[in-house]
Structures are given as structure tokens and as C-alpha cells.
Amino acid sequence: MSATDLLNLLIAALLLAGVYAVMSVGMTIIYGVMKIVNLAHAGFLMLGAYFVYELYTHLRIDPLLGVFLGFPVFFFIGMAVHRILVRRIPISDQPTLTSLLLLFGLWLVLQNLGYLVWGNSDRAILTRRTLDVLQIGPIGLPTVRLVVFAVALAALAGLEFVLHKTWFGRAVRALMQNNDAGRIVGVNVDRTARVAFGVGIAFAGAAGGLLAMLYSFSPDFGGAFLLRAFVIIVLGGLESFAGVAIGSLILALVETFAILALPANYQPAIAFSLLVVALVVLPGGVAGLWNRRRRLA
Amino acid sequence: MKFVRNSGVFGFALLVAILVALPWFGPSPNAVRLLFVTFVWVTVSIAWNILGGFGGQVSFGFAVFYGLGAYAAALAVNSGLPTVPALLLAAGVALVASLVIGLPTFRLRGPYFAIATIGVSEAVRVVMTNVSLTGGASGYRILETGPFRQLDHFYISLALAVLAVAASVQVRRSRFGLALIAIREDEDAASDLGVNPFRAKLLAHALAAALTGAAGGVYAQYAGFIHPQGVFAFSIGVAILLMPIIGGVGTIWGPVIGGVVYGLIHDELVASFPQLHLLIYGSLLILIVLFEPAGLVGLLDRSFGILVGSRRIRAANPQT
Amino acid sequence: MPPILRLDRVSKNFAGLKALKEVSFELEQGGIYGLIGPNGAGKTTLLSIIAGSLRLTSGAVIFEGRNLVGTKSFRTVRAGVIRTHQVPKPFRALSVLENVEVGIRFGRRERSAGDPQDAARILEWVGIAHLAHNSSATLSVGDQKRLELARALAARPILLLCDEICSGLTEAETACVLNLLRKIEKGGTTILYVEHNLRAIMSVSRHVIVMNYGQKLAEGSPEMVQNDPAVIEAYIGGQASADGRQRRPGSAACG
Numbered sequence: 123m124s125a126t127d128l129l130n131l132l133i134a135a136l137l138l139a140g141v142y143a144v145m146s147v148g149m150t151i152i153y154g155v156m157k158i159v160n161l162a163h164a165g166f167l168m169l170g171a172y173f174v175y176e177l178y179t180h181l182r183i184d185p186l187l188g189v190f191l192g193f194p195v196f197f198f199i200g201m202a203v204h205r206i207l208v209r210r211i212p213i214s215d216q217p218t219l220t221s222l223l224l225l226f227g228l229w230l231v232l233q234n235l236g237y238l239v240w241g242n243s244d245r246a247i248l249t250r251r252t253l254d255v256l257q258i259g260p261i262g263l264p265t266v267r268l269v270v271f272a273v274a275l276a277a278l279a280g281l282e283f284v285l286h287k288t289w290f291g292r293a294v295r296a297l298m299q300n301n302d303a304g305r306i307v308g309v310n311v312d313r314t315a316r317v318a319f320g321v322g323i324a325f326a327g328a329a330g331g332l333l334a335m336l337y338s339f340s341p342d343f344g345g346a347f348l349l350r351a352f353v354i355i356v357l358g359g360l361e362s363f364a365g366v367a368i369g370s371l372i373l374a375l376v377e378t379f380a381i382l383a384l385p386a387n388y389q390p391a392i393a394f395s396l397l398v399v400a401l402v403v404l405p406g407g408v409a410g411l412w413n414r415r416r417r418l419a
Numbered sequence: 420m421k422f423v424r425n426s427g428v429f430g431f432a433l434l435v436a437i438l439v440a441l442p443w444f445g446p447s448p449n450a451v452r453l454l455f456v457t458f459v460w461v462t463v464s465i466a467w468n469i470l471g472g473f474g475g476q477v478s479f480g481f482a483v484f485y486g487l488g489a490y491a492a493a494l495a496v497n498s499g500l501p502t503v504p505a506l507l508l509a510a511g512v513a514l515v516a517s518l519v520i521g522l523p524t525f526r527l528r529g530p531y532f533a534i535a536t537i538g539v540s541e542a543v544r545v546v547m548t549n550v551s552l553t554g555g556a557s558g559y560r561i562l563e564t565g566p567f568r569q570l571d572h573f574y575i576s577l578a579l580a581v582l583a584v585a586a587s588v589q590v591r592r593s594r595f596g597l598a599l600i601a602i603r604e605d606e607d608a609a610s611d612l613g614v615n616p617f618r619a620k621l622l623a624h625a626l627a628a629a630l631t632g633a634a635g636g637v638y639a640q641y642a643g644f645i646h647p648q649g650v651f652a653f654s655i656g657v658a659i660l661l662m663p664i665i666g667g668v669g670t671i672w673g674p675v676i677g678g679v680v681y682g683l684i685h686d687e688l689v690a691s692f693p694q695l696h697l698l699i700y701g702s703l704l705i706l707i708v709l710f711e712p713a714g715l716v717g718l719l720d721r722s723f724g725i726l727v728g729s730r731r732i733r734a735a736n737p738q739t
Numbered sequence: 740m741p742p743i744l745r746l747d748r749v750s751k752n753f754a755g756l757k758a759l760k761e762v763s764f765e766l767e768q769g770g771i772y773g774l775i776g777p778n779g780a781g782k783t784t785l786l787s788i789i790a791g792s793l794r795l796t797s798g799a800v801i802f803e804g805r806n807l808v809g810t811k812s813f814r815t816v817r818a819g820v821i822r823t824h825q826v827p828k829p830f831r832a833l834s835v836l837e838n839v840e841v842g843i844r845f846g847r848r849e850r851s852a853g854d855p856q857d858a859a860r861i862l863e864w865v866g867i868a869h870l871a872h873n874s875s876a877t878l879s880v881g882d883q884k885r886l887e888l889a890r891a892l893a894a895r896p897i898l899l900l901c902d903e904i905c906s907g908l909t910e911a912e913t914a915c916v917l918n919l920l921r922k923i924e925k926g927g928t929t930i931l932y933v934e935h936n937l938r939a940i941m942s943v944s945r946h947v948i949v950m951n952y953g954q955k956l957a958e959g960s961p962e963m964v965q966n967d968p969a970v971i972e973a974y975i976g977g978q979a980s981a982d983g984r985q986r987r988p989g990s991a992a993c994g
Contacts, residue, residue, distance in 0.1 A: 226701075234696075597840060
């Protein structure tokens with residue numbers, strides 16, 4: 123394999139990592155603040171994709187703009203979901219099965235809504251940009267991927283800013299580190315949780331829109347990405363954003379380079395297997411250690 | 420208490436007797452098929468409940484055992500094995516798979532375990548879709564060895580379902596069942612009192628997998644043709660966990676009720692409201708989680724004060 | 740006679756935090772041993788390590804001559820070391836009686852057939868027999884603590900590790916539980932008792948070990964320890980010296 127090919131693959135992996143990162147951030151926020159594994163994340167990825175699609179097809183709104191518009195829309199949807207559903211179940215500092223099942227149920231409902239409104243045929247977003255390739259010497263960079271990567275980076279940078287420079291961000295970080303201590307120093311946990319949930323869903327919707335620019339989609343679109351999001355937050359560290367970046371990079375690299383070794387058919391199994399391995403080998407240890415620490419409280 | 424418990428078993432025996440005698444009343448082939456499907460679902464529902472309901476370990480990955488059982492039985496029958504040994508083989512294959520899967524994944528707690536099972540389930544599906552020995556994505560056919568005798572399949576599936584109920588009752592009343600419940604309620608406290616959680620989970624998993632594998636085998640023999648998208652589908656794994664949860668997770672009769680409801684209604688649902696079954700199941704799941712964790716059994720208990728074979732309905736919560 | 744429990748330089752690190760630093764002591768067979776220390780001293784951590792719920796970083800825990808290091812808690816239970824929990828952990832879906840059944844059927848070295856009278860007797864002994872068929876989730880704190888004790892006793896411990904079994908209880912309840920501990924000890928069980936209530940622990944222990952910041956600070960008879968300047972300093976406010984005399988709380992009616 124030539125150096126050019128290697129470089130191409132590396133860059134492809136990097137671009138992919140950016141997308142994966144922005145896709146996982148939503149889950150990480152919600153998990154970090156509330157210890158909820160949001161299975162409905164997949165549903166919101168899907169809705170985000172269709173949102174951008176509809177804006178593009180009916181209103182001729184550029185998908186990128188659609189993604190940005192999606193942010194506030196899904197933010198409010200997320201807060202509504204929190205108020206109507208999530209708020210009613212007990213939250214502890216360990217993830218509960220109740221929350222898992224609740225959000226799984228929501229995912230099923232969202233999927234069905236998708237089927238009802240859009241049917242089960244694949245859709246895709248095709249713009250002038252879709253097939254453009256930026257040539258830098260021997261390297262060909264698909265423009266769409268570059269754009270998506272740039273937006274992803276911008277979104278993550280924005281999130282970093284919010285986390286470190288605003289009251290909300292401080293509250294979120296406090297709760298992610300220690301829920302009870304956060305409560306004691308006066309963080310309004312319920313309001314922060316609601317906003318955090320809204321932000322998490324906002325990122326899910328936006329990520330869905332970005333993904334729609336790269337892949338075709340149908341109502342069960344979210345599933346494959348959901349598992350990837352798990353792999354990422356588990357590989358990289360369940361509660362940190364730097365971890366998300368690391369996890370995204372690892373997964374993207376493994377997936378991209380696995381094509382060299384495995385036939386394409388087996389590709390989906392990579393994420394799944396990596397997930398199991400990561401859960402068992404790594405956070406089997408980290409989460410287990412975390413578990414034991416909590417047991418002494 | 421004993422009266423209720425025994426009257427539950429007595430009622431069930433009566434029901435079984437009626438079902439055994441049913442063919443004499445000349446039911447339509449469609450009715451028999453519906454019952455067959457129901458018995459298969461009841462079996463897997465009960466099986467899942469042993470691990471998930473009694474033991475509190477929620478697995479999304481039981482399609483693996485169902486599918487492996489189906490393929491094992493199909494391969495066995497094509498190699499000349501008669502029905503029952505083929506089913507035993509199916510159960511055995513599923514059991515071994517449960518150990519292979521359980522050894523790494525049972526080191527995880529609660530939701531982490533659940534997520535890992537999603538990963539395993541999908542990985543197996545992808546692999547089976549690509550293995551040419553068993554026909555890959557095109558599926559696998561069982562060779563015809565004689566005329567299709569629907570009643571034979573009816574009785575086999577009924578026998579398996581009865582076996583599953585018996586196993587469930589036996590587990591619940593045994594020392595093993597007590598261990599599972601203790602683990603579900605508080606794994607650390609259970610360990611601090613001498614319960615070996617890892618071993619108990621593996622055992623429960625094995626028993627559940629064997630039953631599920633046998634059910635898959637029974638289905639394969641009936642259907643005559645199986646393919647990965649069918650038997651290994653994530654939706655099968657979801658259905659397997661929905662049934663006991665809807666019926667009443669952690670109880671004895673809850674999974675039975677859930678299996679019956681699902682078996683009888685699912686096909687109807689998909690036929691009449693093809694667009695809505697996910698919505699219905701998802702909403703049911705949400706409602707159950709929010710308002711009635713004990714499922715239909717809990718509802719019955721609240722409305723009519725009927726204890727359907729379990730002493731404490733609130734035993735059912737799939738909490739941490 | 741060799742000590743029933745010997746801790747040899749037990750240390751425990753939690754990702755940089757040194758919770759225990761080379762703690763060593765010995766317990767003779769029989770008797771109640773108190774383990775005291777300010778908050779954060781590492782008492783519960785130590786108890787968890789002895790019980791096998793937590794893995795130590797270095798050192799040895801020798802029980803009846805055998806090194807327990809690396810043993811999970813259900814195996815130390817088989818060896819005869821049983822613990823109660825600081826925050827009670829009842830099996831909420833099970834009745835009080837069934838909770839005790841778990842201890843009987845899994846905690847004992849000889850497999851028990853589960854004689855229902857057994858569990859009832861233990862509940863009687865601890866004073867909550869009248870709650871036998873109640874759901875364990877509905878118990879008051881005091882009764883939950885007694886259930887903890889009952890469950891642990893059901894497992895017939897050789898060494899009983901009590902973690903703050905009196906905290907949160909009234910004077911009368913505390914006196915009751917202390918009497919139970921004395922009775923248990925008379926039956927031949929060795930007890931290692933972690934407690935915040937200094938009066939309680941001083942009145943019932945024959946030997947006290949004091950910890951601070953993860954290290955053993957002092958040990959000796961209750962009088963010695965109460966008057967040890969280092970100990971007094973560790974408890975700023977000197978609770979240890981507030982009660983120079985030994986007082987035995989009267990045995991109030993139990994249950």
C-alpha cells in the first residue's frame with residue numbers, strides 16, 4: 123500500500139472521527155449528568171436527518187443551515203421529553219435499567235413515527251456539494267466530509283466554550299463529577315438536568331442532520347450509530363469529552379483500516395465487537411472500580 | 420397463600436388439558452398455527468424471565484439463542500436426526516453459546532450488561548448473514564422428509580411451553596431462585612451473604628438459553644426455512660424481552676400472559692395496523708416503566724386483588 | 740493461641756488517594772473489638788477489605804491462619820467472616836423472613852436445608868419476629884439494622900464485622916443492640932465493631948483500635964485509648980475524654 127493510500131485512509135478516518143464525535147457528544151452529556159443511557163438517541167439522530175431533509179426538499183434550505191436550525195428545535199424537544207418522561211423516573215448515581223427501558227420505549231415510538239410519516243424507503247440528500255472532491259496534490263478530500271468535519275469541530279468547540287465559560291457549563295461539570303456535592307453547593311439539579319437533556323438531544327438532532335449529508339437514511343437509521351456511540355463513550359471514558367474525541371478516533375481508525383483485512387460484509391460487526399471488548403476489557407475495569415468506590419459511600 | 424399458589428397451578432393444568440384435547444374439536448389450521456406460535460413465544464418469554472425477571476439481568480440478546488437453536492435443529496434434521504434429539508442439540512448449542520457470551524459479559528452490571536448484549540446480538544447476526552455453510556443471507560432450508568403434520572408441531576410446542584412453566588416454577592421455589600432474587604435486589608449484599616453471583620447468573624443464562632434454543636428449533640422445524648434476518652433479528656430480541664415485561668416481569672405467570680398476549684395479538688396487529696406495532700409496544704413499555712412496573716399481572720392485582728401465582732407483585736421491578 | 744485475625748500492613752489506594760496505609764493489628768479469638776476514628780479514617784474501607792467486598796492494594800489479611808487476599812466476599816463468608824452494612828441493604832422484594840433465609844441457605848459452611856423455624860428463631864432473638872412477614876422495604880432504620888444483624892447471624896459467623904450498627908438509633912435501641920452483641924460474643928463469635936458512638940463502643944469492647952487518615956493511631960483497652968493524647972487530638976472536641984468513666988447503658992426492653 124502506497125504512502126498516498128495510507129494518507130488517504132488516515133484522513134478519511136480523521137474526518138469520520140469528527141462526525142462520530144459530534145454524534146456521541148449528545149449521549150455523553152446526558153449520561154454524564156444524569157447517568158441515563160439514552161437509547162432514544164438513535165431516534166433523534168433519525169429525526170434530525172429527516173428534519174434537514176424536509177427543509178431541503180420543501181424549502182430549499184441548505185442542509186448546513188438546516189443543521190444549525192435543528193439545534194434550537196431539538197433543544198426544546200429534548201427539554202419537553204425530559205419534562206414529560208424522564209423527570210418521572212428515579213435517578214441515581216448509577217445508571218438504572220428503568221431509564222434504559224423507558225428511553226428504549228421512546229426509541230421504538232420515534233421509529234414508528236418515522237415509518238408513519240416517511241415510509242421505509244431510503245432517502246438521501248443530494249446537493250451540488252455531495253460529489254465534489256477537493257484535490258490537494260494526490261489526496262482527494264470529499265468536500266461534504268470536510269464541511270461536516272468542520273461543522274463538527276465548531277460544534278464541539280462551542281460545547282467546550284459553554285462548559286467552561288457559562289454557569290450552565292460549570293453546573294454540568296459539577297454534576298458530572300459528583301451529583302450530591304453539586305446539589306449541596308446549590309446547583310439546581312433539576313433545571314440543569316433538563317437543560318442538559320435538551321442540549322444532548324440538540325446535539326443528537328444536529329448530528330443526525332450532519333450524518334444525513336453523508337449517508338442515506340431510513341427510519342431505523344439511528345441503530346447502527348447508536349452502537350457506535352456506545353463504543354465511543356465506553357472506549358474513551360464514560361464521563362469526559364476528551365474521552366469522546368479519543369474514542370471517536372479509535373473507532374474511526376479501526377473501522378477505516380479494517381476494510382483492508384475484513385470483507386465489507388463484516389464491517390458492521392466491527393463496532394459491535396469493539397463494543398463488547400471495550401465494555402469488558404476497559405470499563406469492565408473502570409466502571410467496576412467506580413462501582414466499588416460507590417459501595418463505600 | 421398456598422391456596423392461591425396451588426390454584427394457579429391447578430388452573431394451568433386445566434388449561435393444558437383443554438389444549439391437549441383441542442384437536443378433537445376440529446380447529447382450523449390457522450388457529451392451530453396461532454396457538455403454535457403462542458406456545459413458542461410463551462416459552463421464550465418464560466426463559467428470558469428466569470434471567471431477566473428473577474435475576475434482574477436484562478439481556479437484549481436472546482435472539483442469538485433463538486437463532487442458533489433454529490439453525491442447529493435445522494442442520495440436525497437435515498443430517499438425519501429425529502425431532503427430539505435435534506431439539507436437544509438446539510438447546511445444547513444455545514447453552515454453550517450462553518456460557519461463551521456470559522463469561523465476559525456477566526462481569527458487567529445492569530445497563531452495561533444490557534448494552535453488551537445488544538452488541539453481541541448484532542455481531543452474531545452479521546456473522547451468520549455471511550457464513551456460507553448455512554446459506555448466508557439467503558437462508559437455510561430443511562429438507563422435506565414427509566408430509567407436513569401440523570398437529571405434531573402443535574404438541575411439541577405445547578410440551579415445550581409446559582416444560583418451561585414447570586422449570587420456571589421450580590426455579591422460583593428453589594434455593595437457586597432465592598439466590599437470583601437476592602442478586603437482583605442487591606448483588607453486593609447477596610455476595611456478602613455467601614451467594615456466588617457470577618455462577619448464579621451463568622446458570623440462569625444457561626437454562627434460559629437452552630429453553631430459547633429449543634424454542635428456536637421447534638420454530639425451525641415448523642417453518643421449514645429460516646434466515647438470519649428472521650431468526651437473529653434485533654426485533655426478535657426485543658420481542659423476547661417485551662413479553663415478560665408487559666405481562667409482569669419477575670413473576671411466574673406474567674411471562675405466560677405476556678407471551679399469550681403477544682402471540683395472539685402480534686400477527687393481528689401487524690396485519691391490521693402494520694404501521695403501528697412499534698408505536699404500541701414502545702408506548703406500552705413507557706407506560707409500564709412509568710406507571711405499572713409489574714405489568715399486566717400488576718394491573719390485575721390492583722384491579723381485582725388477584726395474586727396471580729406470586730406473593731408480592733412488587734417483586735417485579737427491574738431496577739439497578 | 741494464635742490470633743483469629745491478623746492484618747499485616749494492609750494498604751489501599753483509590754487512584755491516587757491513599758485510603759489505608761499499612762494498617763496492622765491482631766484480634767484474639769472471642770471478644771468484642773472496637774474500631775473507631777474520625778470520619779474518613781478508613782474504617783469502613785478496612786472492614787470491606789476484610790470481608791472481601793473490596794480488594795486491597797498490598798498487605799495480607801490472615802484469618803484462622805489463611806490468607807484471605809483476593810477472595811471475593813462470598814468466599815470469605817464460607818470461611819466464616821460475615822459483615823453487616825453501614826447503610827442497610829435489605830433485599831427489598833423479599834420479606835424479613837426471606838431475607839434471613841438467604842443468610843441461612845447461603846452463608847453457612849454446612850449446606851442448610853432451610854428449616855423455617857430457624858429463621859423465625861433468629862428473628863425472635865434479634866427482636867423483630869413480629870415483622871417476619873412484612874416486606875423488608877417497609878422497615879424503620881432501627882429494624883433494618885436489626886435485620887442486617889439477623890441476616891449476618893443466620894450465616895453463623897466466626898468473625899462478625901459490624902459496621903455502625905448503632906448509628907441513627909435511639910438510646911434505647913442502641914442499648915438493645917449492644918446487649919445483642921454481648922450475647923453474640925458470649926456464644927463464641929469474635930466481633931470487630933466499627934462505630935461512631937464512642938460511648939457505645941467503649942462500653943462494650945474489651946480492646947479498641949483507633950484509626951486516623953488511613954493509619955492505625957493507637958490501640959489498647961478503652962481506658963487507655965480514651966486517655967491517649969494522640970487520640971484526643973484526633974477527635975478535636977475530645978469526645979473521647981468527655982466520658983472518662985465507663986458507663987454501661989441499661990439493658991432496655993428489646994423489640
